[in-house]
Amino acid sequence: MNASEELADRYPVLAALSPEARTQLFERAQWISVPAGTVLFDDHQACEGFPFVLSGSIRVIKASAQGRELPLYRVAPGETCVISSACLLGHEDYNARGITETDTVLALLPKGVFDALLAEPAFRGFVFHLFSERIAELMQLIEEVAFHKLDQRLAALLLGKGRLLHTTHQHLADELGSVREIVSRLLKGFAAQGLVRLSREQVEILDPAGLRRIAAG
Known part of the structure; x- marks a missing residue:
């Protein structure tokens, strides 16, 4: 062709x-x-x-x-x-x-x-x-x-990418129009609540229902 x-x-x-x-x-x-x-x-x-x-x-x-x-x-x-x-x-x-x-x-x-x-x-x-x-x-x-708070938008973004995300905090911040430091702080908060597990350039979703509750506000 x-x-x-x-x-x-x-x-x-x-x-x-x-x-x-x-x-x-x-x-x-x-x-x-x-x-x-x-x-x-x-x-x-x-x-x-x-x-x-x-x-x-x-x-x-x-x-x-x-x-x-x-x-x-x-x-x-x-x-x-x-x-x-x-x-x-x-x-x-x-x-x-x-x-x-x-x-x-x-x-x-x-x-x-x-x-x-x-x-x-x-x-x-x-x-x-x-x-x-x-x-x-x-x-x-x-x-x-x-109209949506950043934690809601981050939760919704994570839910739309599957159970295991191979990504960086900077990339997630870019997608949300935010800065890496704020997104990193929110992710650590999600991890402390048992919603996700964080490792190098990787986010594992542990509690999708919990993230859905945050995304819904």
Whole structure:
């Protein structure tokens, strides 16, 4: 399967485009392969195009000047980045950071082609459906950050990762948009209550029911 066929396979919406639009997309798309840990875009950078992810994943975060991070969402194959879409539509620079989590291959659609494809009902519907899904996810994130205490959010996060977690306190803090010291203190509190067992880069869930009670508030 060549790159164009793989792109069409990952994004079935492209089959609904006119032949002329598909040709323009496949001819003008820029095929990019980047290793894990690459910063694809950052705050105040101009948006260079509309990304289609063929393999790998991109973690989109909001970072503070003090180095704290709040994860916003991930972009997996078959998905695309709502912040990139918003920047292109609004002619604005990025206001978040995108980092590859694994080795990633993507097709970047130049702005001019993106603008032209918006005249295609199928592509326009795809973009606005993306907005709808991501905004719902971001509203849920805002609700969690604003209304749930950090111990509730940490308990819920642990419960969603299986019985044995191979992770660091720093990684958990990054996922929660907090700092390592606070998360470590909460984990030690959970351990003292017999809810978890802590070891190096590992958290074992001992009492899921207890964690569920904390997560429920």
